[in-house]
Amino acid sequence: MDTIKIQLEDGDIPENWYNIASDFKTPMLPPLHPGTGEPVGPEALAPLFPMALIQQEVSQERWIEIPDEVRQVLAQWRPSPLYRARRLEKALDTPARIYYKWEGVSPSGSHKPNTAVAQAFYNREEGIKRITTETGAGQWGTALSYACQLFELECQVYMVRISFGQKPYRKAVIETYGGNVVPSPSELTEAGRKILADDPDSPGSLGIAISEAVEDAAMREDTHYALGSVLNHVLLHQTVIGLEAEKQLERAGESLPDVVVGCFGGGSNFAGFAFPFLRHKITGDQHAMRVVACEPASCPTLTKGEYRYDFGDAIGMTPLMPMHTLGHNFVPAKIHAGGLRYHGAAPLVSHALREGDIEARAYHQIECFDAGVEFARTEGIVPAPEANHVVKGAIDEALRCKESGESKCIAFNLCGHGHFDMAAYQAYFAGQLERHEFTDEMLRENMQALSELPTV
């Protein structure tokens, strides 16, 4: 038989997370307090996060040990398989060798539990009883609800109201895992009540839901907040993906990939896969390696956003973070890849882009679904709408190889299955997907709200 699946053993689950901050040639800019403009110290974050995570957030250690109890939970589905996409290669008639890491085997069907489990663990260790969070499409709320259940924590999810209505099944999954979920804006927080007073029919947004979850956590002694992407410690926890993939490619007889591709929203699945490879480019001799982030053209944070200080949420409750941003007021178009609808980019990924270590590309949703359906019909797996962006990016790279006749090694991360997202495929087949443009004028308008903020 041809090898298509490269599997590792339990013992191959990484013992350490990889912290790319330790390897950047120039240091990261610190987050700032919006009032004073001064760097935010660890103590300012203590009402929201356990100290272990805050230390990870600012750590300069290259390797950070994964607690045994976390590895024990991850061992249920990790190491996840790496596949050689032989049937896709054949259909594309490309000389490229395409590999994809498959994170859809996790209990919730995406990469999100990798960090949810770690975050729940550290909170339990610090005696926390309850965690709040926001969720858009629902993958993150599901994963955190799952992880909280395992560590006997309560979980309160604020779900963007319009998604809450469109995706009632997400509520059912979150409740199956024992979590509570309310549509946001809600009556539970001051932020929510204020928005509802102005607009009782507010559809909500990820930024508003973050504001509510942060307020809820800040108000209660026994409660912390958890974020599913963007922050340094979240990206850190996802590096198990790339570290495993590196070992798997070696076992497949490859050295390092020529092209690494990931889909990009907040940055955690992209970074989790790409950073362990990127370290060989920024600290080693892999200068020719290309690392490509694929984002939605309707929310082109990396390709059109400005690199500057901005808030992580819509209302301006978080510290200011140095990142590529479309402006915290920006409400992205309602594309089906809900997990990629975020105005900012993880500071670590923004830094890598600014340093020239990675490149970025934006795709419209219809071409991404074209790619996703081609993938399903060859590789048999129906990707989540978010993952369709990386499939499109990988296919583009493979077709370039076909033109040039080069047999490159292309590796990407397929971050989740689309079984919760079939309404999106239904709309695609019915020809109902829209092409949303992001214009320079939209950017100009969004940036006006940032004119008072400190610059990088």
Add this chain to the structure above:
Amino acid sequence: MDTIKIQLEDGDIPENWYNIASDFKTPMLPPLHPGTGEPVGPEALAPLFPMALIQQEVSQERWIEIPDEVRQVLAQWRPSPLYRARRLEKALDTPARIYYKWEGVSPSGSHKPNTAVAQAFYNREEGIKRITTETGAGQWGTALSYACQLFELECQVYMVRISFGQKPYRKAVIETYGGNVVPSPSELTEAGRKILADDPDSPGSLGIAISEAVEDAAMREDTHYALGSVLNHVLLHQTVIGLEAEKQLERAGESLPDVVVGCFGGGSNFAGFAFPFLRHKITGDQHAMRVVACEPASCPTLTKGEYRYDFGDAIGMTPLMPMHTLGHNFVPAKIHAGGLRYHGAAPLVSHALREGDIEARAYHQIECFDAGVEFARTEGIVPAPEANHVVKGAIDEALRCKESGESKCIAFNLCGHGHFDMAAYQAYFAGQLERHEFTDEMLRENMQALSELPTV
């Protein structure tokens, strides 16, 4: 770390399917032609199935070789993992050791591709261009559509009309894999047109959809029919599950399980897991091993059905099969475990029950969802509503062990994830699940339609 996952290598994918018919102490009764009452020969099935499958249907060989090309496709997700349910054991406070085989890692999320791939392969080998089938809840239609795509066959799915309306996402998945799906009864067949003429609002049934798919296949030279359960060759293809599990239990340091549990609808996932273990009971010295089939109380084929000759479809187009049946006219209550709503039982399973080799138990859906939610909250996986029946059965066995203080080894097959079925969980949490009774009077009525048929 405690071992929770027992993984095998590609080389451990079975090279042969196990045919239990060769090991029964008394021979199986043959299927009969409904007109003549005579045994049906292979040639009568040739318009519907490729000869390789017909030979498997009647084979008395103990081991039947799995073609390399089929194993190559299965290798994408096989061997599937076997898990030790340590967190469930702890929650139940049971001395039992509970293991479950996890088939939800397949591309379509259930065990169905194991046979879909084999059936598509043999049809392609015989030059067939198109396959028809029926589907109820949609898992089988999805799996066959996936398999047909890989072997470049057209796939035509007749989906029970009421399910088609309730589960529009199933249509989207089937189309993503390139299959065609129509609600049944349809205008495409004489059987469908006849039923629509009598009742334009007919909700359809699995029996009607089978009639349509069979008629479609019989009419066209290039077209065959495929069934997702019940028939001998379908059960045969699923034995990869149990054969792998046997090897995995050995690796976990267990000998054979004391109790084997499976959920039961048509019989393929039950048999695929249980038959390889059962062979040690019927041919070896494992006389104390218990093998338990768990079925819905609203469709209690094994626990209340009569063992006799009956049709496989609603209209009476198939050969007569010797099986436990509730009567081919019976339309089961609309429970959420759509995959278990079938009036009959696979002849091989019926035979094993009659011989006293297995036992059967019926559960109501609410107690099954209770069990499924407990499983999700401990093991992290949300089971399909069908699979909740086996979870309930396994938990019952584990609680018996707690009472008796016995540390038994309980093994079961978790045949699929519930990510397509969250509407059912939603109804469960909303307290909207009904308790459907099956009465002796219903059985008497159903059996009247069978009074003219030959007896066993």
